[in-house]
Amino acid sequence: MPTTRTALAAVFAGALLSVSTAACSEAESQPEAAEQLDAAEFASSVTTPALTGHLEELERIAAENDGNRAAGTSGYDASVDYVAEQLRGAGFDVETPEFSFTDFTVAAESLRAPSGDVPVVALSYSPSTGPDGITGRLVAAPDDETPGCEATDYDGLDVAGAVVLVTRGVCPFADKQSIAAERGAAAVIVANNAPEPLTGGTLGDPAAARIPTGGIGQAEGAALAAAVGEVTLVLDTTTEERTSRNVIAQTATGSTEDVVMVGAHLDSVPDGPGINDNGTGVAAVLESAKQLGAEPGVTNAVRFAFWGAEELGLVGSDEYVAALSEEELADIALYLNFDMLGSENAGYLTYDGDDSDAQGEGPGPAGSDAIERTFVRYLSEQGIEAAGTDFDGRSDYGAFIAKGIPSGGVFSGADDVKTPEQAAMWGGEADVPYDRNYHTPGDTLAALDTEALGVNGSAVAYGVAAYALSVEGPDGVPSGEARTQARDGGE
Incomplete structure (x- = not known):
């Protein structure tokens, strides 16, 4: 049976008795004061009206700044x-x-x-063709076992000055365009190896980008391969170095040797206001603070x-973690990540810290399983059965788990499809995405599931309070020497 709120509060209160003398010396009155904070009561202090109030402000900001809050824009500032x-x-x-x-851009x-015209998408960091484009054979x-991945794939073909069509697969996009460039190609078009359009592709690093490269769908690729003649490719792009900002704030009380870190990405994509992705996470973390x-x-x-700049490759969190010293990293007890909490066809998902689903990337660092249990328990107490979601690297926990810092959080789903079993558990529509407005202009306050937002927003507050009270106990994370050993790979 799930632990009751009362029992859980008792666990945390009991755990406080084992707080180290060093931690207590930083704020002598903390143990007595900490008993006044109850995780379940604190969860109820983060309300749906307060969350939607923040989202209204973020939506207003987007509306006044070209419809988005993307990194490097006035909307983000x-x-x-x-x-x-x-x-x-x-x-x-x-x-x-x-x-x-x-x-x-x-x-x-x-x-x-x-x-005729074929839909095409520029791969990230593709060099520009200029506004007039490139016309070529x-x-x-x-389309062999290594399509476009080896220079010998072009033996017997005259690709000098040509626009090369190559199928996706086996090697990175950057390798395909680099090899074609070595053979003198003017540009590359990558056809998907699955029915859907090729979106979200990247050359990975601006330094690896040599010739304009775009992506098209599988059917379009087959039709194009059968065509004879010249094509005109326009990929009018700009790649430039810019600056952005993170926002960081920390309580003046509590041990700085067991920091509970809580994060959400503030930027949207350029195509929309980013209210679910990720205004909802921002609102929940901000209201908890x-x-x-x-x-x-x-x-x-x-x-x-x-x-x-999360939407540009988790840049802000990566840069933050990379700048921390070993001592500063060791002082972070855990990281809680909140990215999309009110999807219109919402799921109730927790990061699969113990890899009990046996899908994707495996378990998180030691202690991630405990964080998962904490959120699963809280949702269970609200009458909700949570499901797992993989640490797939699509949000800001990536840099933290790479350093061995236990991580977790709740998530209402993005562009993955809700299963019939999940629809039976949570309601909503089966066989459609959790959020059909993901990365679109339709990602607005009007499109949110506010019930899911309220539940998940309270879960955020619960997790913050629970670990602010104690990082020890059965649902705690490694501390002291155990933390050092866990992060060094020891048993």
């Missing part, structure tokens, strides 16, 4: 100012450290073939982070 102002109003000292990122993308690479306050009665310090 206004989002930073809003979050920082809210935190300062709650008494926090706030930092907004800058970092550099590579901004890739597309002004135009088109492909004209003898048979279309040459199809053999406001309700907790800058000087709460807690055992462990809580550090709140709002990440920039």
Whole structure:
């Protein structure tokens, strides 16, 4: 049976008795004050009206700034100012450290073939064809076991000055375009090896980008391969170095040797206001910070982070973690990540810390299983059976788990499809995505499942309070020497 709220509060209260003398010396009154904070009661302090209030402000900011809050834009800067102002109003000292990122934008993308226009998408960091594009002979690479992955694939083919068509698979896109470039090709078109369009492709690193490269769907690739003649490819792109900011605030109370870090990405994609992705995570973390306050009665310090340029490759969180010393990394007890909490066809998902689903990337670092149990228990107490979701590297926990820091959180789903079994558990529509508005202009407040937002927002607050009270006990994470051994790979 799930532990009751009362029993769980008792576990945390009992765990407080074993807080180290060093931690207590940082704030002598903390043990007595910490007993005044109850995780279940704190969860109820983060309400749906408060969350939607923050989302209304983020949507207003997007509307006043070209419809988005993407990194490097005025909409993102206004989002930073809003979050920082809210935190300062709650008494926090706030930092907004800058970092550099590579901004890739597309002004135009088109492909004209003898048979007509073909939908094409520029791969991230593709060099530009210029607005007038490149016109050249279309040459199809053999669709063999290593399509376009070896220079010998072009033996007997004249690809000098040509637009090369190659099938996706086996090697990275960057390798395909580099090999074609070595043989003198002017541009590359990659056809998907699955029925859907090829979207989200990247050359990985601007330094690896040599010739314009775009992606098309599988059926379009087959039709194009059968065509004879010239094509005109337009990929009018810009790649430039820019700066953005994270927002960081930490409680003035609690042990700084067992920091509970809580994060959500603040930027949207350029195509929409980003209210579910990830205004919802921002709202829940921000409201938790406001309700907790800058000087709460807690055992462990809580550090709140709002990440920039997540949509460009997790840049803000990566840069933050990379800049930490070994000692600073060791002081972070755990990381809680919240990215999309109100999907319109919502799931109730927790990061699969113990890999009990046996899918994808495997378990998180030691302690991630306990974080999963904490959120599963909380949702169970609300009458909700949670399901697992893989640590698939698509959000800001990536840099933390790479350093051995246990991580977890709740998630309402993105572009994956809700199964019939999940629809039976949670309601909603089976065989369609959790969020049909993902990365689109339709990602607005009106499209949210506010019931899911309220449940998940309270879960965020619960997790914050639970670990602010104690990182020990059966659902705790490694501390002290056990933490050192776990992160060093010891038993």
